[in-house]
Amino acid sequence: MKLTDKTGTSPVTTIVHHYILPGKMAAFEEWSLRIRTACRTYDGYLGSEIIKPVDPPKDDEQCTVISIFRFDTYAHLDAWMQSNERQQLLRETESFCAGAPEVNQYESLEYMFPPSADGKPPSREKMAFVTFLGLIAPVFFIPKLVLAHITQVPILVTVASLSIITPLMVYGIMPVLTRLFRPWLHR
Numbered sequence: 001m002k003l004t005d006k007t008g009t010s011p012v013t014t015i016v017h018h019y020i021l022p023g024k025m026a027a028f029e030e031w032s033l034r035i036r037t038a039c040r041t042y043d044g045y046l047g048s049e050i051i052k053p054v055d056p057p058k059d060d061e062q063c064t065v066i067s068i069f070r071f072d073t074y075a076h077l078d079a080w081m082q083s084n085e086r087q088q089l090l091r092e093t094e095s096f097c098a099g100a101p102e103v104n105q106y107e108s109l110e111y112m113f114p115p116s117a118d119g120k121p122p123s124r125e126k127m128a129f130v131t132f133l134g135l136i137a138p139v140f141f142i143p144k145l146v147l148a149h150i151t152q153v154p155i156l157v158t159v160a161s162l163s164i165i166t167p168l169m170v171y172g173i174m175p176v177l178t179r180l181f182r183p184w185l186h187r
Contacts, residue, residue, distance in 0.1 A: 011046060012077045016067040017102040023059040024096035025052075031096070032067065035089045039069055042083070044076025062098055077105070122185035130181050134173040138165045 020028050036048050048069035057063040071077035080086060093101065143161040150160055178185070 010074075011070055011072055012074050012105055013068060013070045014077060014081075014103060014105045016069075016104075018065045018067065018093070019098040019101075020057070020063050020065055021096055021098050022057070022062055025057060025063070025065075027096040028065060031089070031092055032065075035086070036067075036069070038085050038089065039080060042071075042076065042080040044072040045080070046070035046072055067101075074105075120186075126181075126185050130177050130185065131169075131174070134169055134177050135165070138168055138173070142168075 018028065032050055036050075039045055039048060046069075048067065051066040051068070053063050053065075071080065090101070142164050143157055146157050146160045146164070151157060
């Protein structure tokens, strides 16, 4: 699914699938560090993540690595996507990737919500409601656990709690909730 509101001011998440050739994971990792470092210097950059296979691929296996990066607006994302620096870095992938990276862009929270059969995301109101439901328990319990077992410094409680809640939401809670609520989300 591609982002449609190119004039909007919503955050934009880009998910890129890289198909790594057998035995080339080290080359990809070195390149990935360089492109993420370059990306950070562009206006509106909000963050990035790399999702690699849990078990390292064998030397004769191809694997898929997912890069996720976020910008505050489509205009800032587009400046990065069209930059000469990014284009030069992408040309380097020919030596360790089985093809061009597959790029998908999502507005706001859409990347966590699978599209319907016609390719449309759920309404923002429904996405917000499901996200709200997912946040209730972690926001209630995790800061208390951090406060009791890790630190009592308020800012560190917040940072530690968010560092637990964010991946928990993205990789655990939201996939379950989007499957559970899928019929309602796309009604």
